[in-house]
Amino acid sequence: MELLRIIIYLAKKGALSRPVGVTTSNIGNELGLSQQSVSRWLLSLEKKGYMERSHGIRGYMVQLTNDGRKYMIELRRGLDEALSECGKMIIKGRVVSGMGEGQYYIGLEGYAKGIKEMLGFSPFSGTLNLKLKTLREFQFKEKLSACKGIMIPSFSDDERTFGSLKCFHASIKERVCAIIIPERSHYGNDMLEIIAPVNLRNVLGLADGDDVSVEVNVGENL
Numbered sequence: 001m002e003l004l005r006i007i008i009y010l011a012k013k014g015a016l017s018r019p020v021g022v023t024t025s026n027i028g029n030e031l032g033l034s035q036q037s038v039s040r041w042l043l044s045l046e047k048k049g050y051m052e053r054s055h056g057i058r059g060y061m062v063q064l065t066n067d068g069r070k071y072m073i074e075l076r077r078g079l080d081e082a083l084s085e086c087g088k089m090i091i092k093g094r095v096v097s098g099m100g101e102g103q104y105y106i107g108l109e110g111y112a113k114g115i116k117e118m119l120g121f122s123p124f125s126g127t128l129n130l131k132l133k134t135l136r137e138f139q140f141k142e143k144l145s146a147c148k149g150i151m152i153p154s155f156s157d158d159e160r161t162f163g164s165l166k167c168f169h170a171s172i173k174e175r176v177c178a179i180i181i182p183e184r185s186h187y188g189n190d191m192l193e194i195i196a197p198v199n200l201r202n203v204l205g206l207a208d209g210d211d212v213s214v215e216v217n218v219g220e221n222l
Contacts (some may be wrong), residue, residue, distance in 0.1 A: 003189065004142060006041050007033055007050060007064065007072060011065075023059030074135070075142055088215050091140045091179075093130025094190050098189045103127075105182075106195055108160060109125075112153035113117045118150050119167060119178050121197040127180070128172075128200045130192040130212055141189060144168060145181060155184065156180070170194070170216040173204060179216055 009031060013020045024038040031038075042062070045051040045146030050068030051062045090145060107125040115123045132138055143164075152165040155193075170179050177196035194214065201207060 098129040114152035128194040
């Protein structure tokens with residue numbers, strides 16, 4: 001999501017037609033991101049060929065490339081389709097092992113209670129993680145990020161604050177589940193996290209490397 005926010009920021013500054021001067025601190029302040037995050041996403045844009053940059057007197061001179069323009073056009077087209085249709089979206093991914101974070105976080109009372117109230121089921125303590133491989137799948141996730149979704153609010157305990165979850169009712173092989181997009185995530189934009197009332201790996205006989213299709217109703221989550 002941050003990649004999209006930064007490329008839109010640069011386009012609004014005029015970087016689609018000419019080099020513009022930017023600093024990581026200015027971008028971070030305007031978008032609410034750390035300078036380290038901005039530097040990382042600028043490097044990602046550069047590596048993908050969406051942006052060219054050089055050192056300026058202060059900060060960088062950056063310009064979006066033709067590939068960057070095409071990327072924005074493709075995203076706009078995909079978002080327009082998603083927001084204008086009330087049909088079902090199919091997202092495909094490959095099963096991968098996570099870092100064990102899902103088991104901890106979903107097991108927290110604040111999330112478990114919120115999921116029960118908002119989604120109608122008590123979640124299995126853990127997530128099914130799907131690795132997205134194609135631009136089409138990345139675009140689908142961007143579409144979901146642009147939708148309102150079902151929000152599980154943030155909460156605090158005595159030591160820290162836990163961010164909110166954006167959720168979407170979904171199904172895998174007719175098994176009820178939900179896609180979650182955490183406000184704070186340890187994963188990149190190429191990962192899709194799924195919760196369910198059961199251990200989907202066991203119930204569906206899934207293993208790392210298996211391809212999975214997730215059906216989500218976009219219309220009810222706009």
